[in-house]
Amino acid sequence: MPSLRLQGDRVSKGHEEIRISPDIPEKVSEWFSTAATADRIPPFFVREWLGQVLQENYRLFYGIGYGYFHDPSYAEDAVQSAALKALQKLRQLKRPQTVLAWFASITRNTCLDLLRNPNSRAAESLDEVSCSPASNSIDQVRIDWQRKLLVEINKLPENQAIVVRLRFLDDCDLGEIAERLGLRKNTVEVRLHRALEKLSHSPCLRALKEEYL
């Protein structure tokens, strides 16, 4: 069995070198190492870094919200609420390398909270949106399939769901997913395989296959 050696943010396994963390400015990593004792409000450079990361991966988080609300504006609202929550709890993030997975969990929980709250605007409108008659245009059919697929993905455990989202939404390969989530390639492979296996048994994918094969 090849030995694992940790060198900074890199792990070398035999001859193969796996990069396990995305680029994080030194200043930001320093802040996270002392975040427990730092100010409650993150400084501007940390917020700037977070904003940049979220902007680059916006489709991923938007996909989570859209899967729950089926409405672009509510999905956007949910992601913004999640970002505010994340800012409040940013000091609790132990490893900034895993910020994507961390924020995806926050977005998911925010969506569930909004849906559970009977007074929220999003919960009220969900029935209207899902019951609205679909037009006969091809785009509408495609949008319906997208919604159904996202709903199925949201039913997966979060660690599998985020891998599938990166694969489907951003068309990432295993190496890229591993790099963006700060995971090892083997872990990603296993999670993706399990998730796809579950998805392949879902009624949505079966219906999709019957329609398009």
Place this chain on the structure above:
Amino acid sequence: MKGRDLLRDYLAGHLTRGDVQRKLTGRAKESRHLLPIMDADRHGRHFLSDLQPPEGAAERLTQVILSPDLSSTVFQENKQVGRLQKIFDLMPFDVVGAGQPVSKSKIKKGKIEKAAPAKIRRSNTKTANRKTTNKKGKRK
């Protein structure tokens, strides 16, 4: 042809699903369970690749995070105090006998007289509420 090669050809679109299933025989038959997984992957990528968020949504999110008045709205102490808690905070602490507890040894030595428990007088409810009239209103 090995199972792996067949699956690769199927992914590339050179073979149909039926062809692959027919050709996967013998040892390679075990690879058949990979076909639905590959289909799920292909369909998912095909349908979700063009999912687009609203225009400028990502920039708006960044603006929210970088806005200078964020501290006043997000980080202000909004600890909610209940109504009962407010009443207790306003009330002065004047509970009778809430001083230092007296030790038993002092009581034994007689330094402090043990206060005798006040007798509770029983009200003679039976006599007070006794009926003096019958149903017809006549005195017994």
